[in-house]
Amino acid sequence: MTTASARFYALGERAVVIESPPPVEETCQQKIWWLARRLSSHWAVRGVIPGMNNLTVLLDPALLLPTNFLPELEALWQQATEEPPHSHEVRIPVVYGGDAGPDLPDVAHHAKLSPDEVIARHAGADYLVYFLGFQPGFAYLGGLPEELATPRLAEPRLSVPAGSVGIGGCQTGIYPAVTPGGWNLIGRSTVRLFDPSASPPTLLQPGDRVRFVPVEATTCLK
Amino acid sequence: MLEVIQGGALCTVQDLGRQGSRHLGIGHAGALDPLALAIANRLVGNPVGYAGLEITLGPVELCFARAGWLALAGADFGATLDGVAVWPGWRTPVRAGQHLHLGSARIGTHAYLAVDGGIETDMVLGSRSTDLHAHFGGLEGRSLQSGDRLPLGHPHPLLHRQGVKLPDWSPLVRALPGPEHAEFTDAARQRFWGEAWQVTPQSDRMGYRLHGEPLHRDAERELPSHGVLPGVVQVPPSGLPIVLLADAPTTGGYPRIAVVIEADLWKVAQTRIGARLAFQLCDAAEATAARVEQTGYLRYLDWSLYGG
Structure with a gap:
């Protein structure tokens, strides 16, 4: 198992990191989530950031220094289980193509598929939220069918509309807020991925399962 | 109440930032120079983490709707209160109706203004800091503009002007x-x-x-x-x-x-x-x-x- 070769190290004076070597596997990520949940109630922990195969743990350095926490982190990683979290399945309605997804023809061309076939395969797959980052509520999803992988745009757009569904390399995701971005835009959703006044503030949580559901423009976009 | 007459190009409400939501992609935000904000807060009798203004690009002009105390720390913007110089590292009494003016940074880059009682915009996800990229916190998640009104907390009774030695910047x-x-x-x-x-x-x-x-x-x-x-x-x-x-x-x-x-x-x-x-x-x-x-x-x- 990966336990033996995981790296444990300090990041600056107030954080520690557990990093498991590649490949990226759901079972490893389940251990990361377990550890994140377990540590978020630890007396000296002020935050946790799950990444891809890794977890960054923020400490209050006045209470506990990273070097003094590393042995405990290592011991906890040994105990970490691969139990799947109590995850939700979230269905996200998407208007594919047209103005909502201007790069759909390019993705189809790259995949040597028809645009309808791209939609069918993108909406036919099960996705897993590995972690959130980049923007509040932005989910790094695993599960994009390999044939849909498309290189990022050579020239990133200066402004991508909120809710845009894109493909960048072998990843797919939804932009929660207007941002510059280099992914190929294949559709758009009106679901709100981040609402600072809601509890929890993000629609998606690490461990959630996601399905994209194609809808007609009139039923979704105003 | 603090009224914004001129918001400058970049002036935001900041405290010491957000913790505990980073696993949802929610960033820290908060003062870029937390030490300066802490000093300005202590000068006017606030706890170190009260919200103040971070002034990056002026000119900024503010009108005080109530009497109280103000303190500036961090960069020196050549600030004046009704035309009279206000030095960073000092607390200064302010009367209702007085105007504070900050031009542009002469030394450093970011100035911090604390007012006794603190700036009391809504607490969002544990902080009043402005997140400029996700557009929340502070005042509507954005830089201040003319016409904005910032609620202030209760004033503290303070006795006299006083200054402290600010920490030395070095490269x-x-x-x-x-x-x-x-x-x-x-x-x-x-x-x-x-x-x-x-x-x-x-x-x-x-x-x-x-x-x-x-x-x-x-x-x-x-x-x-x-x-x-x-x-x-x-x-x-x-x-x-x-x-x-x-x-x-x-x-x-x-x-x-x-x-x-x-x-x-x-x-x-x-x-x-x-x-x-x-x-x-x-x-x-x-x-x-x-x-x-x-x-x-x-x-x-x-x-x-x-x-x-």
Whole structure:
């Protein structure tokens, strides 16, 4: 198992990191989530950031220094289980193509598929939220069918509309807020991925399962 | 109430930032120079973490709807209250109807204004700080503009004007080696620690982008996305380092050559565009000692203002 070769190290004076070597596997990520949940109630922990195969743990350095926490982190990683979290399945309605997804023809061309076939395969797959980052509520999803992988745009757009569904390399995701971005835009959703006044503030949580559901423009976009 | 007559190009409500929501992609935000905000707050009798204004690009003009006390710390913007100079590091009484004017930074880059009682915009996800990228916190998640009105907390009775000695800025910034430090070539590591790096105009609240001779790695492995924090120094493929600051995203994928110690991060933020800064290698014990020293400075400041 990966336990033996995981790296444990300090990041600056107030954080520690557990990093498991590649490949990226759901079972490893389940251990990361377990550890994140377990540590978020630890007396000296002020935050946790799950990444891809890794977890960054923020400490209050006045209470506990990273070097003094590393042995405990290592011991906890040994105990970490691969139990799947109590995850939700979230269905996200998407208007594919047209103005909502201007790069759909390019993705189809790259995949040597028809645009309808791209939609069918993108909406036919099960996705897993590995972690959130980049923007509040932005989910790094695993599960994009390999044939849909498309290189990022050579020239990133200066402004991508909120809710845009894109493909960048072998990843797919939804932009929660207007941002510059280099992914190929294949559709758009009106679901709100981040609402600072809601509890929890993000629609998606690490461990959630996601399905994209194609809808007609009139039923979704105003 | 504090009325904004002129908001300048960048002036935001900030406190000491958000913690505990980073696993949802929610960043830290908060003052780029938390030490200056803490000093300004203590001068007017507030706890260190009350919200104040971070003034980056003026001109900013504010009108006080109630009497109270104000204090400025951090960069020197040549501030005036109804035409009379207000010095950073002092608390000054203010009468209802008086106008505070801040032009542009003469020394440093970011000024902090604290008012007794603090600025009481809504608390969002545990902080009043403005997140300019996700558009929430502070006042509608944006920079202030003319016509904005900021609610203030209850005033404190304070007796007289008083000043404190502000910490000295220097371009020497202590840092710990980052997790990928050893992956850089010997020459790159020597350059990183040995040369002065120029702050470029592409620098902002997310991070300061530095210019110098590019740094290369021995290993060109791709790193999986990982958590990052303010203070982390990333080196993207251009080889030019970026010091991440308060508005940095929660995750990144570039190698981390170093992490600036918390006690010195304000010095990075107060370095002017075009000026140079240099990284000084230190160890965990020195970082702890520097943090304890900074806490001690704030305690001394408390003692000098309010006695034992």
